[in-house]
Amino acid sequence: MINVSDQPAPRSLIVTLYGAYGxxxxxxxxxxxxxxxxxxxxxxxxxxxxxxxxxxxxxGLLLPARTAQGAAGYELSDEARQLLDDGDRRIYATAPPADEGWVLAVFSVPESERQKRHVLRSRLAGLGFGTAAPGVWIAPARLHEETRHTLQRLRLDAYVDLFRGEHLGFAPTLEAVGRWWDLAAIAKEHEAFLGRHARVLDAWRTRSDTPPEEAYRDYLLALDAWRHLPYVDPGLPARLLPQDWPGTRSAAVFQGLHERLRDAGAEFAGV
Structure with missing residues (x-):
């Protein structure tokens, strides 16, 4: 299966483990x-x-705590649970994104607090927003609730106004999204996921058995790679994407691995 020597970051894997099973x-x-x-x-x-x-x-994602038997351990904070719940809607989405218009984030940060401006830009980009103009960021409208949660958690909501609406021109929307997002770079991320994990799914499809430890390993590594992609890729409607968009194929590969491996992996994880 996957060569585990090609190792993702341990911190990322821990977050993935808690999201999947912990x-x-x-x-x-x-x-x-x-x-x-x-x-x-x-x-x-x-x-x-x-x-x-x-x-x-x-x-503050993990909090130290003792198990009922007195062993040292860690549990998720309330903020971490909110992050994971928000992420579920993206990571495990099975239907193509609906065309529901746009959410705009318009912000202004005083020069005396310019570090917050950097954090704000970084967080909006991390949520999948594209840049429509300086200080004006855009994303599919369904991301507004998660955006609200994130800005409130970081205490950045005082600097931002959120709007919902539709694009009325003057450039065609298909042309405009090519300025708002680097679609070629996003496509490369999907191709990288496919290059590593499509063969894993193919290999499982040839098997009749699903050993729990192998299922757990391949699923956790696939999920760790996949869960970042729905944030790099904002999930634009199909009409605004190039033909043969690799995100469609990578989503199908992840969904196939999820359906085949998640529950068997849970046995190894003790859930």
């Missing part, structure tokens, strides 16, 4: 269990411990 565990996940589950995808114990510590310090 949040469904009753109570905190013991540190020893985190080490076991990350070892299956090639992460050693010191890397797990240091990555968990950074997640605890920097983002």
């Amino acid at each position: 949040r469904f565990v009753s109570g905190p996940v013991p540190v020893a269990e985190l080490i076991r589950l990350l070892a299956a995808v090639g992460v050693d114990a010191p890397s797990v411990r240091s990555s968990v510590s950074r997640l605890k310090r920097r983002g």
